[in-house]
Amino acid sequence: MDQAVRSALGSACEELRDATEADAVDGVVPTVVARPGSTEQVAEVLKAAAAHGVAVVPRGRGTKLSWGRPPARADLVLDVSAMDRVLDHAAGDLIVEAQAGARLGDVQAAVAEGNQRLGVDETVPGASVGGTVVAGTSGPGRLALGTMRDLMIGVTVVRADGVVAKAGGRVVKNVAGYDLGKLVHGSYGTLAVVTEAVFRLHPLPAARRFLTVEVDDPGHAHRLAQAVLHSHVVPGALEIDQPAHGSARLTVLLEGIAAGVAGRTETAAALLGGSDGGHADVAVTEEPPTGWGRYPWQDSGTGAADAGATALKATFAISALADVLQAARSAPAPVDVRGSAGVGVVYAALPPGTDPADAAATVDRLRTVCTGHGGSLVVLDAPRAVKDAVDTWGPIPALDLMRRVKDQFDPDHRLAPGRFVGGI
């Protein structure tokens, strides 16, 4: 990177430094790291980058930088962690506005003061709200409250050419214009840089209970899950946790007012307790079971790959739960599965040291089952050897249209090039 470029970038924001190994994006070490303090500075940085053909990888808290494919180019890491403020919590309107670099945990703490919550789980410790949006992560609570896709009602982005644009707004109900928020959700930073967002909030529940039961086999898990879904217990979450070894368990979260939760706990326990009528085997707790709301892999703080794990995301029609669990059980590699049985989205982990060929065969097997049931299987993260051996994203319908969208937003392919589907 020549000095002219560097000084252009440097004058665009208050903080520009040389990158280190620690700034690597899935093994690709950038040249410099810019740390702008405002949307305007992000725009200036991106304008400078555009003028000089600089490839940019946006970064929030860097907790998922090894997710997806390694970038084809990464000259500049655009670090938004300095933009970490909760801008406005309008409790009466049940909304919060935050900068992209704000930690999800900090936002939760801020809105909790008003007895409210942002309805998305912190599945990756320390993640920023921007990163949570752009990587599209979610946890158990999505059964009742959805994901960032549903919760983000307004967004400010900076385009690859440095133009600042907003979509949505500060009201939950709004159909004016295209919903750009949906497009950037899960886009891995390849479309635009998110700098601020407005989220809808929900009241914090007064009471909650976790009902956990061991399941005999995938078929049993499926039957119980269907029984809960078809019942009137209104679960806040319905999670399956099937380790590679040992028995699996199903957990139902019930939230709400104390009396209601108590009543529904009775009903749900009866459903889970099986045909014998007793529910002795149903553990009812106020605190979540271990691993609740966390992905099933070890997380190093910078992604699963750094800890050696292979991280998968499987989606499928809800009724295919047994097939997916069974496929995981009989896969060549040992597979820990954890996720939302009530939604048809689960995560799977292959242990560190898994032979790439076994990993690839496991991915294929699970992918066949998932795509056969209206879903998909994505390799979120994996050691380089595994990534080289697998198809990260699997089949992508409408890929041509996605390329056209990318071409419009980032015609020079400078935003996180190569990290996303089809080499986008």
Place this chain on the structure above:
Amino acid sequence: MSGTHGTPTTAGPTPASVPPQDTPATGEAGARPEAIEAIAETARRLLPEDGVITDRARLRTYECDGLAHYKVTPALVVMPETAEQLAAVVRACAEQHVPFVARGSGTGLSGGALPRADGVLVVTSRMRAIREVRPDDQRAVVEPGVINLDVTRAATPHGYYYAPDPSSQQICSIGGNVAENSGGAHCLKYGFTTTHVTGAELVTPDGDVVQLGGTAPDSPGYDLLGAVVGSEGTLGVVTAATVRLVRSPEEVRTVLAGFASTDHAGAATSAIIAAGIVPAAIEMMDALAIEAAEAAVHCNYPAGAGAVLVIELDGAAVEVEHEFGEVERLCRDNEAFEIRVATDPAERALIWKGRKSAFAAVGRISPDYIVQDGVIPRTALPEVLRAIADLSESSGVRVANVFHAGDGNLHPLVLFDDAVEGAGKAAEEVSGAILDLCIGHGGSITGEHGVGIDKAAYMPKMFSDEDLDTMQLVRCAFDPDGISNPGKVFPTPRLCGEVPGRHKGAHPLQEAGLAEVF
């Protein structure tokens, strides 16, 4: 609508805004008869004879949707019965560079399905198969012409329903709902159409059929489905949608509370939300709206009420029971003078009938009216309602208020008599001022009716040029030739620049100085 005129000049609600004259939005520039005939020929080869409409009397019955003030006679109407037929027609349009507009039941309130004089109207009302109902997956797959309420009717025997419930749910189609990202009273708790569509089969503006999303959520890749839902037909035509089915609640409690004023009703709403209760719906109607509904459907709302709230609670029985107690208390605390609870489905239906027929019912108390659809942060409700009352008083224009109080979505109905000189203009001014109020309070110009042709001119008040330009990047990706429902949503079309292999010389709009290449 004015009875005093010898010939009706206006049918239906009038628009919220006056778009700039001479916009290319309606395609007045002229149809190319040979291109239209070529498309008709393609359609005749594929469709039954009565599915291709070319005679003027018939064409004219399609010249407006639910916002009848805007009228454009389409050059051709086709009524495909399958996705393949529809795709073939769109492909023919693309080949001929002829614009097309999709229309479902024609109930939209923003002129989103206003035809083009130089284009083809693709009517999906004959694509009305419910392909699948899968309660175990909580999904149904439906064609675009399926009526919203029919999805619920198909799911009900399995204990499920389709949650988005626009007031017109008995007739509006899923295709239109997807295009407009329709809302409804129960969206407060359950979200909008976009939350409830997990997959769609889309005919792109070049006539390709692509699958977006699917049965499962979180399809890898860009969330094109999220962009398509609510894009008002500008990104293509959805020929099938996979929709979420929601478990029917164990208990539903519908409460009707009468208040002396909207201030009291608004305060009660705030108190309910502040108590951490998320009702399935909180709807408010003011005295004038109550009068209209009463005249139309004899809903028997509390006499003398300055405002009523319709509050619906649903969920597990024990919770609903508790929340009902809270809601009743909070209503009384805010001086509700009468609280009624529906004790059976018939009473519930009657309470809702008053609310859901309110728009059309206003026709009973005023010869003409404008339906507005602004949104404000809910806490601004009292202030904005007072401002609307002031506007009404100072202008002498009556305004009836019907709205989704829970999420701040206002539907002021601005009443006037077009037979009175200047009344229409005064009403439009009040209507516009209400939108300005919404924007001024950080709200939106449309909560559920869409931008369509009616509010395109208002978009720059809410969004910057950069915002609109960025949105149109999506348009350019899907529809570089700008033939899918052109003239809607955006006040100025964006020309998509040179796309490899698509060079066609300067766009006529560019030549005419009506648009520029960004």
Place this chain on the structure above:
Amino acid sequence: MTDRTVDSPAVPAADLVDLGMPSPHGAFDEHHPPDAALIGDCVHCGFCLPTCPTYALWGEEMDSPRGRIYLMKEGLEGEPMSDSMVQHFDRCLGCMACVTACPSGVQYDKLIEATRNQVERHHERTKPDKALRSLIFALFPHRKRLEVLRGPLRGVQRLGLDRLLRRTGLLERVAPQLAAMESLAPRLGRREAVPPRVPAQGQQRAVVGMLTGCVQGAFFPGVNAATARVLSAEGCEVIVPESQGCCGALSAHNGREPEAQDYARRLIESFEATGVEYVVVNAAGCGSTMKEYADLLRDDPHYADRAQAFADKVRDVSEILAELGPQATRHPLPMSVAYHDACHLAHAQGVRAQPRQLLRDVPGLELREIAEGELCCGSAGIYNILNPGPARELGDRKAANIVATGADLLVTANPGCLMQVASAIERSGHPMGMAHTVELLDASIRGMSVDDLTTTRNTR
């Protein structure tokens, strides 16, 4: 505020001039064209669409109330009365479900009737169409002529020739409309005469006149007899003027205005002479027209007031019975009954609750609702003869919904519906009993058995 109407450039807008009055070159003449003010009441919301039988069938705007109103508006604005326009008006069943559904209170009934009168005056029909219409109107409004048909019809039915003919499909191919007419002919029961005066039993509560009707009288004489018995049992003295003829409903619903007016005048005269307090009708189509006599004769200075006075006395039999309240003892009829709303009772007269209440008052009787109840069965006067295709589709749809109730007996209050539904249910292969509301009440009051009812007029 003016319209921003933009016409297709292929047809210059110049020839469509808003004159603020019916155009001399448009579809309509100046004698009561569809009222522009009534047309203006339509806000184009579309709430009528799902209840419209033809929209349900074809999903076309022009074949919906909203679209037909639009066509009328076009006609007023100068659009000529083209064949296509007439086709869409003709296809309207006149069921008036849209009137019930309309939140804006559009009086589509008045609009379509005015339009039909105009169509009959200005539209040249094809020869076969004309011939068929002549045949229909030479036959149906004349009970005596219909009765002449009874003999041969019973003979044919007894010999099974009708079934034979239907199996060959010959008539269907040669003349679908005649085939439709044939298939509708009901199984004829025995003739039951109603005396000109039936005294009230118990305490007399009213003196009522009774319309015997054309089709009702000829094909369903048992319904008239039952009506007289029930009214009498409920304390009504029943007067049945022998001079009475057709009420003119079929003519009025088909644009034959002068003919309808003649029938109306004669019927008014027949009942005026009797001095009854009410005129009771057991055929929904007749009742709805008689309640509209004031409108039909509004231009006749000699009859306008008399028509109003007459119309005010008209009651459907279920209305008067509900109004009076039960007096005679109801005996149990342990059975399930599906009640089918005749359009001209439910939509045109708004009579829905009364027949249901009367049925619920019968001990042991379980009332079941029919899905898509607001949708017409396709009978619609003579519609099923003029438009056998769509009528048959609607009939089959109705039959499927009726059969799905699993009820023992179908009850409705219109001879047209009975014939149409009977023939559709026969096609469905799930035969079930049928009765008019008063026949069921009659059976209950007289203590008849369930079997008596379900076998008296079973479908074929």
